[in-house]
Amino acid sequence: MQKEKQIIEYQVFNSIEELPTEEQKLVAAAQKATESAYAPYSKFHVGAALLMEDGQIFSGNNQENSAYPSGLCAERTVLFSTSANHPDLKIKTIMITAIKAGESAFQAVTPCGACRQVMSEYQDKQQQPYAVILENGNGTFIKINNVRDLLPFTFSGDQL
């Protein structure tokens, strides 16, 4: 039997200043988006922002519902709305951040499995990898250059 390893590569940035200017703006947009999250049940405000190939930035946040499963994560909110309105524009980077209601510091957050699946499909759709930046707590950030690295052995439409 042969064992194969998948190595995930990522970079750690110890402060926002270490990121390029374009990505600093993306971080700011995602952080700003947490302010409009509708999260009365979890009180966990998530913001997500997309940097597009033409430099535009779009943002979204989590939208909860009293029928809990009807709500949607920030990542899928921004991915679906952007794909609905700009279907041919390619994504360069998605940034994800979170903050608890009443707190002043953004905290580490990683996307749920359903969002990873959706992120992965949009990468397949545009036939070009895009990066993921995650808030990592204490003003630090993690960058993963390819969405696929967050979902090994991904299920995709070509298996249907």
Ligand code: THU
């Ligand atoms: N949530 C997101 O929006 N994105 C994530 O990556 C993790 C979880 C939301 C869903 C729900 O509104 C709240 O955070 C608590 O799970």
